[in-house]
Amino acid sequence: MIWNEPKECMSRDEMHHLQSARFKSVINRVYHNVPFYRKKMQQIGIEPTDIQTIEDIVSLPFTTKQDLRDNYPFGLFASPKSEVVRFHASSGTTGKPTVVGYTRKDIEIFSEVVARALACAGATKEDTVQVAFGYGLFTGGLGLHYGAEKLGAAVVPISGGNTSKQLQLLQDFGSTVLASTPSYAAHLSESMTESGIDASKLPLRIGIFGAEPWTPALRKKIEESLEITAFDIYGLSEIIGPGVAVSCKAQDGLHIAEDHFFPEIVSPETLQPLDVGKTGELVFTTLTKEAMPLLRYRTRDLSSLNDSPCQCGRSNIRMAKIYGRSDDMLIIRGVNVFPSQVESALLEIPEAKPHYQLIVDRQGTMDTLEVQVEIDDKCFSDELVQLSQINKKIKHHIESILGISVILKLVEHKTIQRSEGKARRVIDRRV
Protein backbone atom coordinates (compact mmCIF):
# COMPACT_ATOMS: atom_id res chain seq x y z
CA MET A 1 0.00 0.00 0.00
CA ILE A 2 1.16 3.54 -0.78
CA TRP A 3 0.33 5.67 2.27
CA ASN A 4 0.39 9.08 0.61
CA GLU A 5 0.09 8.55 -3.13
CA PRO A 6 -0.08 12.26 -4.11
CA LYS A 7 3.27 12.91 -2.40
CA GLU A 8 5.00 9.59 -3.00
CA CYS A 9 4.12 9.26 -6.68
CA MET A 10 4.17 12.84 -7.96
CA SER A 11 6.03 13.61 -11.17
CA ARG A 12 9.63 14.80 -10.96
CA ASP A 13 8.47 18.21 -12.24
CA GLU A 14 5.80 18.63 -9.59
CA MET A 15 8.28 17.53 -6.94
CA HIS A 16 10.75 20.12 -8.15
CA HIS A 17 8.15 22.87 -7.82
CA LEU A 18 7.07 21.71 -4.39
CA GLN A 19 10.67 21.49 -3.17
CA SER A 20 11.48 24.95 -4.53
CA ALA A 21 8.47 26.53 -2.85
CA ARG A 22 9.19 24.84 0.47
CA PHE A 23 12.89 25.63 0.21
CA LYS A 24 12.14 29.34 -0.17
CA SER A 25 10.00 29.30 2.95
CA VAL A 26 12.57 27.40 5.03
CA ILE A 27 15.24 29.93 3.97
CA ASN A 28 12.98 32.74 5.17
CA ARG A 29 12.36 30.92 8.40
CA VAL A 30 16.02 30.36 9.30
CA TYR A 31 17.10 33.81 8.12
CA HIS A 32 14.64 35.53 10.37
CA ASN A 33 14.76 33.17 13.36
CA VAL A 34 18.22 31.60 13.60
CA PRO A 35 21.10 34.07 14.12
CA PHE A 36 23.60 31.32 13.20
CA TYR A 37 22.16 30.97 9.68
CA ARG A 38 21.48 34.70 9.20
CA LYS A 39 25.12 35.45 9.98
CA LYS A 40 26.36 32.72 7.66
CA MET A 41 24.19 33.97 4.80
CA GLN A 42 25.18 37.57 5.36
CA GLN A 43 28.86 36.57 5.34
CA ILE A 44 28.52 35.22 1.82
CA GLY A 45 26.14 37.99 0.75
CA ILE A 46 22.96 35.97 0.21
CA GLU A 47 19.52 37.38 1.01
CA PRO A 48 16.40 35.18 1.15
CA THR A 49 15.15 36.91 -2.01
CA ASP A 50 18.17 35.58 -3.90
CA ILE A 51 16.77 32.06 -3.51
CA GLN A 52 14.38 31.21 -6.34
CA THR A 53 14.53 27.44 -6.91
CA ILE A 54 15.92 24.41 -5.14
CA GLU A 55 18.96 24.56 -7.47
CA ASP A 56 20.10 27.67 -5.59
CA ILE A 57 20.90 25.38 -2.66
CA VAL A 58 24.48 24.91 -3.92
CA SER A 59 25.35 28.48 -2.95
CA LEU A 60 24.48 27.89 0.72
CA PRO A 61 26.87 26.78 3.46
CA PHE A 62 26.85 23.32 5.02
CA THR A 63 25.82 22.49 8.58
CA THR A 64 27.81 19.93 10.59
CA LYS A 65 27.39 18.07 13.84
CA GLN A 66 30.00 20.42 15.30
CA ASP A 67 27.67 23.36 14.54
CA LEU A 68 24.98 21.62 16.60
CA ARG A 69 27.42 21.13 19.46
CA ASP A 70 28.64 24.73 19.27
CA ASN A 71 25.05 25.91 19.55
CA TYR A 72 24.14 23.48 22.34
CA PRO A 73 21.43 23.15 23.43
CA PHE A 74 18.89 25.35 21.60
CA GLY A 75 20.96 27.76 19.51
CA LEU A 76 19.68 26.46 16.16
CA PHE A 77 16.00 26.47 17.10
CA ALA A 78 13.74 28.48 14.83
CA SER A 79 10.67 28.24 17.06
CA PRO A 80 10.05 29.79 20.47
CA LYS A 81 10.18 27.29 23.33
CA SER A 82 6.40 27.57 23.74
CA GLU A 83 5.95 25.91 20.32
CA VAL A 84 8.30 23.01 21.09
CA VAL A 85 6.55 19.83 22.23
CA ARG A 86 9.42 17.35 22.33
CA PHE A 87 13.19 17.00 22.50
CA HIS A 88 15.41 14.20 21.34
CA ALA A 89 19.18 14.00 21.67
CA SER A 90 22.03 11.88 20.42
CA SER A 91 23.93 9.77 22.92
CA GLY A 92 26.84 12.17 22.94
CA THR A 93 29.52 9.50 23.33
CA THR A 94 31.95 11.66 21.37
CA GLY A 95 31.22 15.04 22.93
CA LYS A 96 28.22 17.07 23.98
CA PRO A 97 24.91 15.52 22.98
CA THR A 98 23.26 17.03 19.93
CA VAL A 99 19.79 18.22 20.79
CA VAL A 100 16.86 18.43 18.39
CA GLY A 101 13.39 19.87 19.00
CA TYR A 102 9.99 19.29 17.44
CA THR A 103 6.85 21.40 17.19
CA ARG A 104 3.48 19.69 17.06
CA LYS A 105 3.59 19.93 13.26
CA ASP A 106 7.10 18.41 13.22
CA ILE A 107 5.82 15.43 15.21
CA GLU A 108 2.96 15.08 12.72
CA ILE A 109 5.41 15.01 9.82
CA PHE A 110 7.65 12.58 11.71
CA SER A 111 4.64 10.25 12.23
CA GLU A 112 3.60 10.71 8.59
CA VAL A 113 6.97 9.68 7.15
CA VAL A 114 7.24 6.66 9.47
CA ALA A 115 3.69 5.62 8.51
CA ARG A 116 4.76 5.89 4.85
CA ALA A 117 7.79 3.72 5.63
CA LEU A 118 5.72 1.06 7.40
CA ALA A 119 3.19 1.00 4.55
CA CYS A 120 6.06 0.77 2.07
CA ALA A 121 7.21 -2.37 3.89
CA GLY A 122 3.72 -3.79 3.51
CA ALA A 123 2.38 -3.12 7.01
CA THR A 124 -1.28 -2.14 7.49
CA LYS A 125 -3.56 -1.29 10.37
CA GLU A 126 -4.12 -5.01 10.85
CA ASP A 127 -0.51 -5.46 11.97
CA THR A 128 1.02 -5.63 15.44
CA VAL A 129 4.30 -3.74 15.54
CA GLN A 130 6.84 -4.73 18.18
CA VAL A 131 9.06 -1.68 18.62
CA ALA A 132 12.40 -2.97 19.89
CA PHE A 133 14.22 0.30 19.21
CA GLY A 134 15.16 2.10 22.40
CA TYR A 135 12.59 4.54 23.78
CA GLY A 136 13.91 7.75 25.21
CA LEU A 137 16.17 10.47 23.89
CA PHE A 138 16.97 8.22 20.89
CA THR A 139 14.47 8.85 18.09
CA GLY A 140 14.09 5.18 17.12
CA GLY A 141 11.54 4.00 19.69
CA LEU A 142 9.15 6.93 19.78
CA GLY A 143 9.54 7.54 16.04
CA LEU A 144 8.38 4.05 15.11
CA HIS A 145 5.77 4.18 17.85
CA TYR A 146 4.04 7.30 16.53
CA GLY A 147 4.31 6.17 12.92
CA ALA A 148 2.80 2.76 13.67
CA GLU A 149 -0.06 4.40 15.60
CA LYS A 150 -0.65 6.79 12.69
CA LEU A 151 -0.87 3.76 10.40
CA GLY A 152 -3.46 2.35 12.80
CA ALA A 153 -1.40 -0.70 13.73
CA ALA A 154 -1.23 -2.03 17.29
CA VAL A 155 2.03 -1.05 18.96
CA VAL A 156 3.98 -3.20 21.42
CA PRO A 157 6.25 -0.55 22.99
CA ILE A 158 8.74 -2.98 24.50
CA SER A 159 11.81 -0.82 23.72
CA GLY A 160 15.28 -2.34 23.25
CA GLY A 161 16.83 -5.21 25.19
CA ASN A 162 15.19 -7.76 27.49
CA THR A 163 15.52 -10.52 24.93
CA SER A 164 13.53 -13.18 26.76
CA LYS A 165 10.57 -10.80 27.08
CA GLN A 166 10.88 -9.92 23.39
CA LEU A 167 10.65 -13.62 22.51
CA GLN A 168 7.73 -14.16 24.85
CA LEU A 169 5.73 -11.27 23.37
CA LEU A 170 6.59 -12.25 19.80
CA GLN A 171 4.86 -15.53 20.61
CA ASP A 172 2.07 -14.44 22.97
CA PHE A 173 1.04 -11.19 21.23
CA GLY A 174 1.72 -12.60 17.77
CA SER A 175 3.62 -9.50 16.64
CA THR A 176 3.72 -9.36 12.85
CA VAL A 177 6.24 -6.53 12.45
CA LEU A 178 9.54 -6.17 14.28
CA ALA A 179 11.31 -2.80 14.37
CA SER A 180 14.89 -2.83 15.69
CA THR A 181 18.52 -2.49 14.77
CA PRO A 182 19.65 -5.25 12.37
CA SER A 183 22.25 -6.51 14.83
CA TYR A 184 19.57 -6.88 17.49
CA ALA A 185 17.35 -8.76 15.03
CA ALA A 186 20.26 -11.13 14.38
CA HIS A 187 20.66 -11.53 18.14
CA LEU A 188 16.93 -12.26 18.56
CA SER A 189 17.05 -14.92 15.87
CA GLU A 190 20.05 -16.54 17.55
CA SER A 191 18.29 -16.51 20.93
CA MET A 192 15.21 -17.99 19.30
CA THR A 193 17.23 -20.95 18.06
CA GLU A 194 18.79 -21.39 21.48
CA SER A 195 15.40 -21.39 23.20
CA GLY A 196 14.06 -23.87 20.66
CA ILE A 197 11.49 -21.45 19.20
CA ASP A 198 10.52 -22.30 15.62
CA ALA A 199 10.51 -19.01 13.68
CA SER A 200 8.24 -20.47 11.01
CA LYS A 201 5.50 -20.94 13.62
CA LEU A 202 5.48 -17.24 14.51
CA PRO A 203 3.16 -14.78 12.72
CA LEU A 204 6.10 -12.36 12.37
CA ARG A 205 6.34 -11.37 8.69
CA ILE A 206 8.04 -7.98 8.35
CA GLY A 207 11.23 -6.52 9.78
CA ILE A 208 11.96 -2.78 9.79
CA PHE A 209 15.62 -2.41 10.60
CA GLY A 210 17.87 0.60 10.79
CA ALA A 211 20.06 2.93 12.86
CA GLU A 212 23.29 1.20 11.85
CA PRO A 213 24.86 0.17 8.56
CA TRP A 214 24.19 -3.43 7.50
CA THR A 215 24.89 -5.45 4.40
CA PRO A 216 22.52 -7.12 1.91
CA ALA A 217 24.05 -10.45 3.02
CA LEU A 218 23.04 -9.83 6.64
CA ARG A 219 19.56 -8.89 5.44
CA LYS A 220 19.32 -12.23 3.64
CA LYS A 221 20.52 -14.09 6.72
CA ILE A 222 17.97 -12.37 8.99
CA GLU A 223 15.21 -12.91 6.43
CA GLU A 224 15.99 -16.63 6.23
CA SER A 225 16.39 -17.24 9.94
CA LEU A 226 13.33 -15.26 11.05
CA GLU A 227 11.31 -16.13 7.92
CA ILE A 228 10.39 -12.51 7.28
CA THR A 229 10.92 -9.82 4.66
CA ALA A 230 13.33 -7.21 5.96
CA PHE A 231 13.29 -3.52 5.08
CA ASP A 232 15.87 -0.88 5.64
CA ILE A 233 14.71 2.29 7.39
CA TYR A 234 17.04 5.26 7.33
CA GLY A 235 17.07 8.41 9.35
CA LEU A 236 18.97 10.61 11.71
CA SER A 237 17.72 12.67 14.60
CA GLU A 238 19.19 15.90 13.21
CA ILE A 239 16.88 15.62 10.19
CA ILE A 240 13.88 14.07 12.02
CA GLY A 241 14.70 10.47 13.02
CA PRO A 242 13.82 7.20 11.27
CA GLY A 243 11.61 7.60 8.23
CA VAL A 244 13.80 9.93 6.18
CA ALA A 245 13.99 7.02 3.72
CA VAL A 246 12.90 3.39 3.49
CA SER A 247 13.47 0.49 1.12
CA CYS A 248 10.50 -0.89 -0.83
CA LYS A 249 9.63 -4.35 -2.11
CA ALA A 250 11.85 -3.81 -5.16
CA GLN A 251 14.79 -3.81 -2.67
CA ASP A 252 16.76 -1.51 -4.92
CA GLY A 253 17.47 1.50 -2.75
CA LEU A 254 15.52 3.52 -0.22
CA HIS A 255 12.83 6.04 -1.21
CA ILE A 256 13.49 9.40 0.40
CA ALA A 257 10.53 11.42 1.71
CA GLU A 258 11.91 14.20 -0.47
CA ASP A 259 8.90 16.48 -0.13
CA HIS A 260 10.22 16.99 3.43
CA PHE A 261 13.95 16.27 3.18
CA PHE A 262 15.95 17.39 0.17
CA PRO A 263 18.94 15.12 -0.54
CA GLU A 264 22.27 15.93 -2.17
CA ILE A 265 25.40 13.87 -2.68
CA VAL A 266 28.68 15.73 -2.31
CA SER A 267 32.31 14.74 -2.43
CA PRO A 268 33.47 14.26 1.19
CA GLU A 269 36.82 15.83 0.24
CA THR A 270 35.89 18.81 -1.94
CA LEU A 271 32.24 19.21 -0.81
CA GLN A 272 31.32 19.75 -4.46
CA PRO A 273 27.88 18.36 -5.41
CA LEU A 274 28.10 15.12 -7.37
CA ASP A 275 25.82 13.96 -10.19
CA VAL A 276 22.96 11.55 -9.67
CA GLY A 277 24.39 8.03 -9.50
CA LYS A 278 27.78 9.05 -8.09
CA THR A 279 28.78 7.89 -4.61
CA GLY A 280 29.60 10.45 -1.96
CA GLU A 281 28.43 11.92 1.30
CA LEU A 282 24.70 12.31 1.79
CA VAL A 283 23.55 15.83 2.69
CA PHE A 284 20.01 16.77 3.72
CA THR A 285 18.09 20.03 3.90
CA THR A 286 14.85 19.94 5.85
CA LEU A 287 12.09 21.57 3.80
CA THR A 288 9.26 21.63 6.33
CA LYS A 289 10.78 21.40 9.80
CA GLU A 290 9.66 24.19 12.13
CA ALA A 291 11.54 23.80 15.41
CA MET A 292 14.95 23.05 14.01
CA PRO A 293 15.34 23.36 10.25
CA LEU A 294 18.80 22.50 8.99
CA LEU A 295 20.42 23.58 5.74
CA ARG A 296 22.70 21.15 3.93
CA TYR A 297 23.38 18.96 6.96
CA ARG A 298 26.35 16.65 6.38
CA THR A 299 25.29 13.16 7.46
CA ARG A 300 28.75 11.54 7.00
CA ASP A 301 26.86 8.60 5.51
CA LEU A 302 28.07 7.40 2.12
CA SER A 303 25.46 6.67 -0.52
CA SER A 304 24.33 7.59 -4.04
CA LEU A 305 21.03 8.77 -5.54
CA ASN A 306 18.85 7.21 -8.22
CA ASP A 307 15.93 9.14 -9.74
CA SER A 308 14.83 6.49 -12.25
CA PRO A 309 11.26 5.13 -11.93
CA CYS A 310 10.86 2.32 -9.41
CA GLN A 311 8.81 -0.79 -10.04
CA CYS A 312 6.96 -0.23 -6.74
CA GLY A 313 5.23 2.77 -8.31
CA ARG A 314 6.78 5.45 -6.11
CA SER A 315 8.54 8.29 -7.89
CA ASN A 316 10.41 9.60 -4.83
CA ILE A 317 14.15 9.58 -5.43
CA ARG A 318 16.05 6.60 -4.02
CA MET A 319 19.29 6.52 -2.07
CA ALA A 320 21.52 3.44 -2.17
CA LYS A 321 21.85 1.45 1.03
CA ILE A 322 24.43 3.20 3.20
CA TYR A 323 27.70 1.40 2.67
CA GLY A 324 29.67 3.16 5.35
CA ARG A 325 30.32 6.41 7.05
CA SER A 326 32.97 8.83 5.97
CA ASP A 327 34.01 9.01 9.63
CA ASP A 328 33.79 5.21 10.22
CA MET A 329 36.25 4.66 7.46
CA LEU A 330 39.49 3.34 8.85
CA ILE A 331 42.71 4.11 7.09
CA ILE A 332 45.05 1.22 7.79
CA ARG A 333 48.47 1.31 6.21
CA GLY A 334 47.06 3.78 3.71
CA VAL A 335 44.16 1.54 2.68
CA ASN A 336 40.53 2.54 3.22
CA VAL A 337 38.72 -0.10 5.26
CA PHE A 338 35.03 -0.16 6.14
CA PRO A 339 33.76 -2.43 8.93
CA SER A 340 30.90 -3.44 6.60
CA GLN A 341 33.44 -5.09 4.27
CA VAL A 342 34.46 -7.45 7.05
CA GLU A 343 30.83 -8.25 7.73
CA SER A 344 30.23 -9.10 4.05
CA ALA A 345 33.33 -11.28 4.01
CA LEU A 346 32.20 -13.23 7.09
CA LEU A 347 28.73 -13.79 5.70
CA GLU A 348 30.24 -15.40 2.64
CA ILE A 349 31.91 -18.12 4.73
CA PRO A 350 29.48 -20.79 5.95
CA GLU A 351 31.59 -21.59 9.02
CA ALA A 352 31.64 -18.00 10.28
CA LYS A 353 29.05 -15.92 12.06
CA PRO A 354 28.71 -12.16 11.60
CA HIS A 355 29.69 -11.42 15.19
CA TYR A 356 32.98 -9.62 14.92
CA GLN A 357 35.03 -6.82 16.29
CA LEU A 358 37.90 -4.94 14.73
CA ILE A 359 40.86 -3.86 16.81
CA VAL A 360 43.18 -1.40 15.16
CA ASP A 361 46.54 -0.89 16.81
CA ARG A 362 49.98 0.35 15.99
CA GLN A 363 53.11 -1.67 16.63
CA GLY A 364 56.08 0.60 16.12
CA THR A 365 55.18 2.40 12.92
CA MET A 366 53.05 -0.42 11.57
CA ASP A 367 49.24 -0.38 11.78
CA THR A 368 47.70 -3.71 12.64
CA LEU A 369 44.14 -4.86 12.16
CA GLU A 370 42.93 -7.66 14.37
CA VAL A 371 39.62 -9.24 13.43
CA GLN A 372 37.98 -11.11 16.28
CA VAL A 373 35.43 -13.66 15.14
CA GLU A 374 33.32 -15.82 17.40
CA ILE A 375 33.67 -19.57 17.11
CA ASP A 376 30.56 -21.32 15.88
CA ASP A 377 29.26 -24.90 16.13
CA LYS A 378 29.92 -25.37 12.44
CA CYS A 379 33.59 -24.53 12.68
CA PHE A 380 34.59 -25.85 16.09
CA SER A 381 36.64 -29.00 15.84
CA ASP A 382 38.47 -31.00 18.50
CA GLU A 383 41.48 -31.07 16.16
CA LEU A 384 43.87 -28.14 16.14
CA VAL A 385 44.75 -28.73 12.50
CA GLN A 386 41.16 -28.23 11.37
CA LEU A 387 40.68 -25.16 13.55
CA SER A 388 43.78 -23.57 12.14
CA GLN A 389 42.56 -24.35 8.60
CA ILE A 390 39.29 -22.55 9.31
CA ASN A 391 41.24 -19.70 10.86
CA LYS A 392 43.30 -19.45 7.67
CA LYS A 393 40.26 -19.67 5.41
CA ILE A 394 38.49 -16.79 7.18
CA LYS A 395 41.71 -14.77 7.30
CA HIS A 396 42.42 -15.19 3.60
CA HIS A 397 38.89 -14.33 2.60
CA ILE A 398 38.88 -11.12 4.65
CA GLU A 399 42.32 -10.21 3.31
CA SER A 400 41.22 -10.74 -0.29
CA ILE A 401 38.35 -8.31 0.24
CA LEU A 402 40.18 -5.66 2.27
CA GLY A 403 43.46 -5.84 0.41
CA ILE A 404 45.55 -5.74 3.58
CA SER A 405 46.80 -8.44 5.92
CA VAL A 406 44.87 -9.02 9.13
CA ILE A 407 45.37 -10.93 12.36
CA LEU A 408 42.46 -13.28 12.71
CA LYS A 409 41.54 -14.33 16.21
CA LEU A 410 38.86 -16.89 16.96
CA VAL A 411 37.19 -16.06 20.26
CA GLU A 412 34.69 -17.86 22.47
CA HIS A 413 31.01 -17.71 21.59
CA LYS A 414 29.18 -14.69 23.06
CA THR A 415 32.32 -12.87 24.14
CA ILE A 416 31.74 -10.09 21.63
CA GLN A 417 29.18 -7.73 23.04
CA ARG A 418 25.73 -8.01 21.46
CA SER A 419 24.23 -4.65 20.75
CA GLU A 420 20.82 -3.68 21.90
CA GLY A 421 21.41 -0.27 20.40
CA LYS A 422 24.13 0.44 17.89
CA ALA A 423 26.83 -2.19 17.60
CA ARG A 424 30.33 -1.07 18.47
CA ARG A 425 32.43 -2.80 15.83
CA VAL A 426 35.70 -0.96 15.99
CA ILE A 427 38.21 -0.32 18.73
CA ASP A 428 40.93 1.99 17.46
CA ARG A 429 43.86 1.98 19.84
CA ARG A 430 45.97 4.26 17.65
CA VAL A 431 44.19 7.37 18.85
Place this chain on the structure above:
Amino acid sequence: MIIQQLSVFIQNESGRLVNVTEILYDAEINISALSIAETEEYGILRMIVSDTEKAAEALRANSYKVRITDVICMITPDVPGALNKCLKSLATEGINVSYMYGYSNGGKARLIMKTSDPERAAEILFPPIN
Protein backbone atom coordinates in the same frame (compact mmCIF):
# COMPACT_ATOMS: atom_id res chain seq x y z
CA MET B 1 36.79 -49.71 23.40
CA ILE B 2 35.23 -46.64 21.80
CA ILE B 3 34.24 -43.97 24.28
CA GLN B 4 33.00 -40.41 24.03
CA GLN B 5 35.24 -37.44 24.51
CA LEU B 6 34.07 -33.90 25.18
CA SER B 7 36.01 -31.01 23.58
CA VAL B 8 35.61 -27.37 24.55
CA PHE B 9 36.85 -24.24 22.80
CA ILE B 10 38.47 -21.89 25.30
CA GLN B 11 40.45 -18.73 24.98
CA ASN B 12 44.07 -18.96 26.12
CA GLU B 13 43.58 -16.57 29.02
CA SER B 14 43.90 -16.91 32.75
CA GLY B 15 40.69 -17.93 34.48
CA ARG B 16 39.05 -19.66 31.51
CA LEU B 17 39.86 -23.19 32.76
CA VAL B 18 38.63 -22.28 36.21
CA ASN B 19 35.34 -21.24 34.68
CA VAL B 20 34.89 -24.51 32.76
CA THR B 21 35.77 -26.71 35.74
CA GLU B 22 33.47 -24.64 37.92
CA ILE B 23 30.55 -25.31 35.57
CA LEU B 24 31.36 -29.04 35.58
CA TYR B 25 31.65 -29.04 39.36
CA ASP B 26 28.23 -27.38 39.65
CA ALA B 27 26.80 -30.03 37.33
CA GLU B 28 28.41 -32.75 39.50
CA ILE B 29 30.55 -34.01 36.63
CA ASN B 30 33.70 -35.97 37.35
CA ILE B 31 36.65 -35.65 34.98
CA SER B 32 38.65 -38.85 34.50
CA ALA B 33 41.08 -37.78 31.78
CA LEU B 34 42.05 -34.44 30.29
CA SER B 35 44.39 -32.82 27.80
CA ILE B 36 44.77 -29.36 26.33
CA ALA B 37 45.97 -28.48 22.85
CA GLU B 38 46.94 -24.85 22.81
CA THR B 39 47.81 -22.06 20.40
CA GLU B 40 48.81 -18.54 21.27
CA GLU B 41 45.20 -17.39 21.34
CA TYR B 42 42.99 -20.33 22.09
CA GLY B 43 42.98 -23.89 23.25
CA ILE B 44 40.98 -27.05 22.88
CA LEU B 45 40.23 -28.74 26.16
CA ARG B 46 39.54 -32.46 25.67
CA MET B 47 38.06 -34.51 28.48
CA ILE B 48 36.64 -37.87 29.38
CA VAL B 49 33.90 -37.19 31.89
CA SER B 50 31.39 -39.14 33.96
CA ASP B 51 28.36 -37.94 31.95
CA THR B 52 29.26 -36.53 28.53
CA GLU B 53 25.76 -35.37 27.51
CA LYS B 54 25.08 -33.67 30.83
CA ALA B 55 28.48 -31.97 30.80
CA ALA B 56 27.95 -30.79 27.21
CA GLU B 57 24.56 -29.40 28.09
CA ALA B 58 25.89 -27.51 31.12
CA LEU B 59 28.69 -25.97 29.07
CA ARG B 60 26.39 -25.05 26.17
CA ALA B 61 24.05 -23.34 28.60
CA ASN B 62 27.02 -21.15 29.50
CA SER B 63 27.66 -20.29 25.83
CA TYR B 64 30.61 -22.65 25.34
CA LYS B 65 31.04 -24.34 21.99
CA VAL B 66 31.53 -28.04 22.59
CA ARG B 67 31.88 -31.15 20.50
CA ILE B 68 31.45 -34.82 21.33
CA THR B 69 33.81 -37.16 19.49
CA ASP B 70 34.35 -40.92 19.44
CA VAL B 71 37.82 -41.83 20.63
CA ILE B 72 39.63 -45.06 21.42
CA CYS B 73 40.37 -45.87 25.03
CA MET B 74 42.85 -48.68 25.60
CA ILE B 75 44.78 -50.23 28.42
CA THR B 76 48.23 -51.63 27.75
CA PRO B 77 50.83 -53.22 30.01
CA ASP B 78 53.23 -50.62 31.41
CA VAL B 79 56.29 -52.09 29.69
CA PRO B 80 58.66 -50.88 26.94
CA GLY B 81 57.28 -51.50 23.45
CA ALA B 82 53.59 -51.91 24.39
CA LEU B 83 52.49 -48.63 22.82
CA ASN B 84 54.78 -49.10 19.84
CA LYS B 85 53.13 -52.44 19.11
CA CYS B 86 49.63 -50.95 19.11
CA LEU B 87 50.60 -47.99 16.94
CA LYS B 88 52.34 -50.27 14.45
CA SER B 89 49.22 -52.33 13.99
CA LEU B 90 47.21 -49.18 13.26
CA ALA B 91 49.84 -47.79 10.90
CA THR B 92 49.93 -51.06 8.95
CA GLU B 93 46.21 -50.63 8.30
CA GLY B 94 46.64 -46.99 7.27
CA ILE B 95 44.89 -45.51 10.29
CA ASN B 96 46.10 -42.11 11.35
CA VAL B 97 46.26 -40.99 14.99
CA SER B 98 45.41 -37.28 15.22
CA TYR B 99 46.30 -36.92 18.87
CA MET B 100 46.57 -38.97 22.04
CA TYR B 101 47.06 -38.60 25.74
CA GLY B 102 47.50 -41.02 28.63
CA TYR B 103 49.20 -42.02 31.83
CA SER B 104 50.50 -45.14 33.53
CA ASN B 105 49.98 -46.33 37.04
CA GLY B 106 50.08 -49.65 38.85
CA GLY B 107 51.57 -51.63 35.98
CA LYS B 108 49.00 -50.51 33.40
CA ALA B 109 48.99 -47.64 30.93
CA ARG B 110 45.72 -46.01 29.93
CA LEU B 111 45.57 -44.22 26.59
CA ILE B 112 43.02 -42.08 24.79
CA MET B 113 43.52 -41.64 21.06
CA LYS B 114 41.67 -39.87 18.28
CA THR B 115 42.01 -41.85 15.06
CA SER B 116 40.89 -41.34 11.49
CA ASP B 117 38.59 -44.37 11.79
CA PRO B 118 37.64 -45.26 15.38
CA GLU B 119 35.62 -48.38 14.52
CA ARG B 120 38.31 -49.92 12.38
CA ALA B 121 40.92 -48.99 14.99
CA ALA B 122 38.88 -50.76 17.66
CA GLU B 123 38.67 -53.90 15.51
CA ILE B 124 42.44 -53.90 15.06
CA LEU B 125 43.33 -53.14 18.67
CA PHE B 126 40.67 -55.24 20.34
CA PRO B 127 40.20 -58.32 18.13
CA PRO B 128 37.25 -60.48 19.17
CA ILE B 129 38.28 -63.44 21.33
CA ASN B 130 37.26 -66.69 19.66
